[in-house]
Amino acid sequence: MxxxxxxxxxxxxxxxxxxxxxxxxxxxxxxxxxxxxxxxxxxxxxxxxxxxxxxxxxxxxxxPQRVSNPEACGLRHLSFEVDNVEKSVRYLKSKGVEVEDIRIDEITDKRFTFFKDPDDLPLEIYEN
CATH class of the missing domain: 3.10.180.10 (2,3-Dihydroxybiphenyl 1,2-Dioxygenase, domain 1)
Structure with missing residues (x-):
């Protein structure tokens, strides 16, 4: 396959x-x-x-409810690539979305952060 x-x-x-x-x-x-x-x-x-x-x-x-914490067994999160994490965070916050602090991926040196959808599904934005 x-x-x-x-x-x-x-x-x-x-x-x-x-x-x-x-x-x-x-x-x-x-x-x-x-x-x-x-x-x-x-x-x-x-x-x-x-x-x-x-x-x-x-x-x-x-x-049924499902555990959505990132470290729960199963699908961890869904990630979306963006051009600029800071700009994307400002936009999400302007729409009332709570966003975690921006972090740096220690392997790729890329910036990323997490937020949640209306059902607490963890979503990530990752800078290209």
Whole structure:
């Protein structure tokens, strides 16, 4: 098997409208397609991230809580590449998003920091 790239990342949210607004209006991801699935009483929102990347945002009635601390077993966090971490932090803070202090990756010497989506999913911005 040869994997060519990651096709998408799927996220389940607890409040569809709040998360849709966060990912489209605050993070600026564009909508590819929005689908309501009657059989599941659920939305599926396909979002464009950058040129080729996608996030699938799902809503389900009463989804179970999941541990989201970065050191919990499983998916650690989702990282987005940005041109300027400081500028991105100022923008996120202007939108009311709490952002951790900027750190330096000791291996790459690149700047990065973390923030959370409306469901406390840890997100990272990493300077290119």
């Amino acid at each position: 040869k994997v060519s790239r990651i096709h998408h990342v799927a996220i389940i949210c607890s409040n569809y409208e709040v998360s849709k607004k966060f990912y489209t209006e605050i993070l600026g991801f564009s909508i590819i397609k929005e689908t309501f699935r009657d059989a599941r009483n659920s939305y599926k929102l396909d979002l464009r991230v950058g040129e080729n990347d996608q996030i699938e945002l799902f809503s389900f009635p009463q989804p």
